[in-house]
Amino acid sequence: MHRRLIAPGALAVSLLLAIPASAASYSPGAPGIGDPYYPAYGNGGYDVSHYDLRLKYQPQTDELEGTATLLATTTQDLSRFDLDFLLDVSEVRVNGAKASFATSGQHELEITPANPLPKGTPITVVVRYSGVPSTKSAYGFSTWHRTPDGAVAADEPEAAWWWFPSNDHPLDKATYDVSVAVPDGTQAISNGTLQSTSSRLGWTRYNWRSNKPQATYLATLAVGKFDITTGKTSDGVPIINAYSKDLGDNDGAARASVERTGEIVDWLTGYFGPYPFNAVGGYVPNTTTGYALETQTRVFYSPRQFANGSNTSVVVHELTHQWYGDDVSLKGWKDIWINEGFARYAQWLWSEHEGEGTTQELADYVYASHPADDAFWTVKPGDPGPDDQFDIAVYDRGALAVQALRNEVGDDAFFAILKGWPKDHAYGNASVGDFQEYAEQVSGKSLASLFDAWLFQPSKPGAPAAQDASIARSSAKAGTLPRPKSWKKIEATNDLHAE
Template structure:
């Protein structure tokens, strides 16, 4: 071994000290970010940890709207943490981390951030158990000027998008941090408590109360976790392939009740068809909930929730196809940023077109051409960009309709074989995770072997009515001499209007 001079050793020692100081400084515990960096919702999600499981155990009293209980969060730190945030707006009684009491306070800016400070810093890659005990009346809690919790005459609904968890359980509330769930809710005997996944059991621990225990075994985004409490008519059966099938109906739907059942009870049939288009159904259970307490529908994982208004004119399997298509596009594969909403709504809207053709009520090409021909160049449909609509237009009709037209243009450009291979591959590659629009474009180009950036730029990211036709700037939707309204167009239009009307973010 070659010996260094004293001066050389001093330089080495200095270098080592500098390196150690730098390493120490970089490893110093720091506060986790109050958001994941989503431009549409700066406080959505949190930095510094990943959640693997939520165990939510609650008691709810409909008469007073009092929700109380405990959520236990299993997570792993992704940095050295001096503190971290949970997205939550209810009054908190206590927080424990690995059984040790932790300090906590609500962010004073009313943005739904609960700041938690452990008794001692948490090391990177440390497994942690966070227990939050709380009690509050969610309908009185306002975050960013908004209340997602919906109090009804006989219960409540925790159903909304892009946020709803902040009103009933603390979470890392962004689709990029998905987890499994156990949701257990005790309610009075005269009401039911519906949620996601499989109904493991119902139990009675005291007179007059029943506890409903639900389990979701596949990764699930926080906004897709739902709770519906009310005097529902609950049906339990199994699908033809043996999955639990739970549906629930609000008796207050009145004259629309039978139409709702005639639609939602067909869910297994619709999912069977969608499986031929998108690949195997991705979850362990199926079902649906119909309520008079909301006027939109949400693709809650395994159990979509429908406003009774969707069935006021009769059966509406179009909305059932839409929300169940989300089980593939939005639920199994979640968006990476909320600006990627086209990956959810454009695809679910196109599924309505596919179901229409299956029912003999108009092909996707006919529906797409009719929408295109019916909207003049100055129509607002062409002014919102489906690929980046802005938070204020996230649920604009353009995201649904122009978004679906984008897929029809893609299908025309690449052919049926490549088109459906793209859809199935997308789900297979990203199931259980999240992805973004550029990744979809890259996949479409790879599978089709065609340059498609111009097509997507025109349909998703450029204002104005795209030119179509053999000599147009983009691929034709189809060749048609005049607009012809397929049978199903009116119902699809009604579905989209109701889907978009309640979302004013």
């Protein structure tokens, strides 16, 4: 070792630099990230860049053990910070040193590091935990779903609390390594690509990697006995699909739909540009839930989506989210229209592709089907409120707004917007206001009145607005327009976010 001599004056300066200027400048991170729809969701004071989750799960007892390692950077002088989590914590370390911890509220894990953390400090947070997720609830509900042979974590706007500690809001996206040990004969499925598997003493470990930024609610875990199929899109993106081995009568329809993932991704790239992630696919567990969810790279589908036969429309909807919702995520939950309005509109484009009704015919039908006094028009897709976040109006009125935009700016500008938006905001977050600004930039038109009429007014856009957008005829009344052939298939996806 080479010992360096330090002059007394220099020593004094170095010691001063090592001591925080004022303990008063350090404060706790906020217990919420600032979303008015969900004030307690997410946290302030830090930004996560990576989650490393090493888990062990026993399907028979629903016991989950885990060690979560979070890589993050402080965004303020931090005395304490929160994670969103529900399971039982045994130890927390911050930058190698033990940290004290406590719980508060419905789902807050309060962590106090041994020493305050200056703004801009890289931190490594290790949380050791265990518990039975199905016994935990917050706000009166659970997003952990038991199946006959395992469990599924997939829900929106929250799902992480039941299986890993997180900064649970789309504003804080990160990459993921998810390693899960399950009893031999059982599989563990998560996002991204399967890096490796190994078996030891009756347990098999699956190591998954999602290498692009991912919102916490888009992280998924499925444990059970699956039949797994693989393939590649035309652009070489690996496809991994999985089907529970006990889907019963829904098995054929599920496969006939989800196995078309590669074809549909190829088709969607024509509208939205190159597929943005390292893998694609879906899984259908034997669950009683009724919804589907765009979990990043590996879509969750309920068997109920296929109870009446195959439905590629739902596959189109969820795969569209890989661009609109996953690649470009919302800034706040009020911006849900960018996710759902465009995913619904893609279903309309697919209808046209299949020769079962054009986007204009579907728009006319939706407009005519809801009279002016219908509560449908009181929901504002551009800011629906937390109670109506997944109301059918966010989908159908939201898609009407997309068609209105198309008719206003013309096809050339519209399809340039559709493809350019995911590229311009790749792997980031954006708001409805950001989208309007981008659409105005590309089209060269002022769109404030159009966005206001179709997204923010709690009333049916009047005949002049509808005529300007070429969406509906002022004389059209509910039931007077023919129903497009695709409508039943599209309508069958109306419960995408219903239990």
